[in-house]
Amino acid sequence: MLMTxxxxxxxxxxxxxxxxxxxxxxxxxxxxxIGILWVLYGYSLSFGSDNSGFIGGLNFxxxxxxxxxxxxxxxxxxxHLAFMVFQGMFAIITVALITGAVVERIKFGALLIFSALxxxxxxxxxxHWVWGDGGWLANLGILDFAGGxxxxxxxxxxxxxxxxxxxxxxGFPEQPMEPNNIPLVVLGAGLLWFGxxxxxxxxxxxxxxxxxxxxxxxxxxxxxxxxxxxVISWFYRRPSxxxxxxxxxxxxxxxxxxxxxxxxxxGIPIGIVAAIVCYYIMLLLKTKLGFDxxxxxxxxxxxxxxxxxxxxxxxxxxxxxxxxxDGLLAGNEMQFLKQLAGVLAVGAFxxxxxxxxxxxxxxxxxxxxxxxxxxxxxxLSQHGERAYGGLLR
Amino acid sequence: MKKIEAIIxxxxxxxxxxxxxxxxxxxxxxxxxxxxxxxxxxxxxxxxGEYRVDLLPxxxxxxxxxxxxxxxxxxxxxxxxxxxxxxxxxIFILPVENVVRVRTGDRDENAI
Numbered sequence: 001m002l003m004t005x006x007x008x009x010x011x012x013x014x015x016x017x018x019x020x021x022x023x024x025x026x027x028x029x030x031x032x033x034i035g036i037l038w039v040l041y042g043y044s045l046s047f048g049s050d051n052s053g054f055i056g057g058l059n060f061x062x063x064x065x066x067x068x069x070x071x072x073x074x075x076x077x078x079x080h081l082a083f084m085v086f087q088g089m090f091a092i093i094t095v096a097l098i099t100g101a102v103v104e105r106i107k108f109g110a111l112l113i114f115s116a117l118x119x120x121x122x123x124x125x126x127x128h129w130v131w132g133d134g135g136w137l138a139n140l141g142i143l144d145f146a147g148g149x150x151x152x153x154x155x156x157x158x159x160x161x162x163x164x165x166x167x168x169x170x171g172f173p174e175q176p177m178e179p180n181n182i183p184l185v186v187l188g189a190g191l192l193w194f195g196x197x198x199x200x201x202x203x204x205x206x207x208x209x210x211x212x213x214x215x216x217x218x219x220x221x222x223x224x225x226x227x228x229x230x231v232i233s234w235f236y237r238r239p240s241x242x243x244x245x246x247x248x249x250x251x252x253x254x255x256x257x258x259x260x261x262x263x264x265x266x267g268i269p270i271g272i273v274a275a276i277v278c279y280y281i282m283l284l285l286k287t288k289l290g291f292d293x294x295x296x297x298x299x300x301x302x303x304x305x306x307x308x309x310x311x312x313x314x315x316x317x318x319x320x321x322x323x324x325x326d327g328l329l330a331g332n333e334m335q336f337l338k339q340l341a342g343v344l345a346v347g348a349f350x351x352x353x354x355x356x357x358x359x360x361x362x363x364x365x366x367x368x369x370x371x372x373x374x375x376x377x378x379x380l381s382q383h384g385e386r387a388y389g390g391l392l393r
Numbered sequence: 394m395k396k397i398e399a400i401i402x403x404x405x406x407x408x409x410x411x412x413x414x415x416x417x418x419x420x421x422x423x424x425x426x427x428x429x430x431x432x433x434x435x436x437x438x439x440x441x442g443e444y445r446v447d448l449l450p451x452x453x454x455x456x457x458x459x460x461x462x463x464x465x466x467x468x469x470x471x472x473x474x475x476x477x478x479x480x481x482x483x484i485f486i487l488p489v490e491n492v493v494r495v496r497t498g499d500r501d502e503n504a505i
Contacts (some may be wrong), residue, residue: 152415178437178443238437283441296440 003195005097010249011103011295014242017180018377019104020387026099026111030092032192033112034119038088039063047074047087050134055125059082073133075205086202087131091123094151100295101159102367104157104169104177105374108382110367114357116256126154126346142333142342143324145214146203148257148308148347156302158354161294165358166367168292172373177294180241180387184263189245193222196252200259213320214259217267218252221259224271225251232279246300249386250253250278253304254311261324262315270311275319278303282374286363306343394489394505395463399454400428401481406452412469413456420505421456431479450454451482457489457505 008027016151017021033040041061046057060066063084071080071297095115115253129137130144137149144150169177200218204211229247233240254274255267261271285291289376293299313336316327326332361367368374375379401409406423413421417493427448441459458466467484475481 175444176437178444178446179439237436237438237443240440243438246440279441287442360394 001031001092003089004093004096006030006188006191006195007093007100007187010192010245011100011185013181013184013186013188014179014295015103015277016177016377017387018379020180020379021385022108022378023103024107024360025156025383026103027096029108030099030113030115030199032093033115033260034095035088037116037119040090042091042119042124043084043087046127047084047132050128050132053134053139054128056132060370066384072091077206083205087127090151090199091119091127091145092233093259094123094147094155097121097155097157097297097301097370100160101163101293101297102166103294104378105368106166107365107369108109108378110361110365112371114162114179114367115366116353117357117361121357122350123150126150126349127167130342130346137342137345140341141325141335141338143312144257144258144309144342145146145263145312146200146256146313148254148305149342150258151345152253152301152305153309153343154305154350156298156300159297159356160291161351162358163291163293163298165355165362167291168310169294170371173287173290179242185242186245189248190366193252196222196256200256204260210321211262212259216264216287217259217262218255218327219266220264221255221271221274222248222251224268225254225275226271228272228275229279232275247275247279247294250300250304250361253301254278254308257305258312258315259309259366261312261317261321261327263317263320266311266315270308270315273311274304274307277307302347306347306383309339310336313337320357353370394457394459394485394492394502396457396489397466397470397485398485399470399474400451400484400488401448401454401470402408402409402476402480402482403452403475405476406454409454409470412452412473416463416465417467418466418469421454422425423455426451430483449480450456456490459502459505460470461490468476468505 004027008024011119012024013021044058044060045056048058048060066080066084068079070076075083129135129149130142147149197215198219201211201215201330202336204214226244226248230244233243240304251271251274255270261323282296283305285293285299314328316324317330318324325335419502429448434445436443436445455466492504493500
């Protein structure tokens with residue numbers, strides 16, 4: 001749960017001062033909104049009894065039948081409620097991640113409505129496909145340990161679709177959009193790095209050897225990616241702090257689907273490749289193609305998720321996880337193709353569904369704030385507060 | 394009476410302060426300002442690539458002096474604020490109509 005405030009600070013530090021609170025609020029609001037919707041019906045739509053592989057049934061609505069005993073289907077060693085709330089945190093953070101693409105210009109009310117619709121129409125089905133009992137991608141044998149497809153591709157691709165509807169921030173790219181507080185970004189990244197252990201090791205759903213393996217793999221990939229990004233920025237100019245923590249997050253996003261299927265040492269090449277590919281895609285999107293995916297949600301989470309899913313198809317080995325599969329390097333090229341199919345299916349669905357939902361919100365209540373509200377900043381115009389108040393210190 | 398507004402490099406403040414002090418000019422107001430002259434700007438890094446910040450941080454020293462003290466003070470500032478590089482700053486000298494000391498209500502030259 002601490003990861004979502006982590007996202008709030010990570011994102012909050014990177015926007016301009018006048019939008020710091022609004023950016024933090026976007027993540028925090030997800031904790032409130034999705035936290036309710038998840039127990040009411042989100043969990044059921046994701047993990048309820050299967051309807052032809054596409055969506056869960058209504059049998060867990062309002063936590064009906066979700067109690068202190070373990071579920072008969074999922075996570076046999078922990079209370080069903082614990083599994084439910086663990087999954088809820090994935091839903092919350094996925095919504096929070098998307099907000100990074102639309103900061104500094106989206107209308108807060110519109111974001112809330114979009115978030116509720118998006119969890120219902122995009123997140124729940126995709127979670128069911130990949131993780132639900134009977135989900136069609138799960139049946140196909142797709143491996144996604146802790147959310148490479150469900151969380152990261154889903155968030156990254158949806159972010160891209162939303163940016164296309166919303167357009168650039170006023171002044172982008174001519175005016176520099178200077179981060180207001182990089183230490184805040186570092187603090188957020190630190191909370192995320194730590195929280196990721198919970199997500200990735202926790203996805204073993206037991207305190208066992210696999211959890212330890214996923215823990216080490218995750219840390220190794222994050223370290224490799226952070227270090228690589230630092231070297232790249234040094235090569236061009238100076239070893240950048242913002243760049244190094246960005247690299248860590250790219251590495252973490254990338255290792256997510258693979259953490260419980262590959263060896264800890266495979267985390268090194270996966271992390272290095274993650275940093276290099278995410279760096280250049282970010283450069284391409286931002287400076288060459290002029291997409292204002294403001295905090296690079298697609299370049300980090302979308303690209304990281306895709307790389308991670310494919311890397312799982314390459315590096316996976318049954319030696320790490322007997323419930324998993326062998327990948328390309330272990331002589332099973334089918335797994336790689338399956339992973340590719342998963343990437344394409346989730347990516348295409350997320351893009352199209354998000355575009356439709358975003359369009360719907362745009363034509364009804366409008367996605368974007370007015371020119372004056374944007375110029376003044378969303379802290380004042382949307383929330384009536386400011387991050388640093390007072391003339392007297 | 395004249396007011397001296399000197400825009401200087403942040404790192405030269407201590408030297409300038411000391412030089413003014415040696416000439417018995419104690420009173421001053423210092424503020425952090427941003428500005429630009431011929432120095433243009435400096436490049437900073439984003440996650441990828443870089444951007445230019447064209448308003449650079451400087452310090453502004455304000456002091457009010459008797460007309461005859463102005464040349465000495467200006468010389469002291471120039472000597473100690475100068476590095477010879479672009480971006481050393483500027484000094485403006487303005488006429489002052491009146492001065493009031495809040496504590497005592499003294500006016501004019503008595504209030505300096």
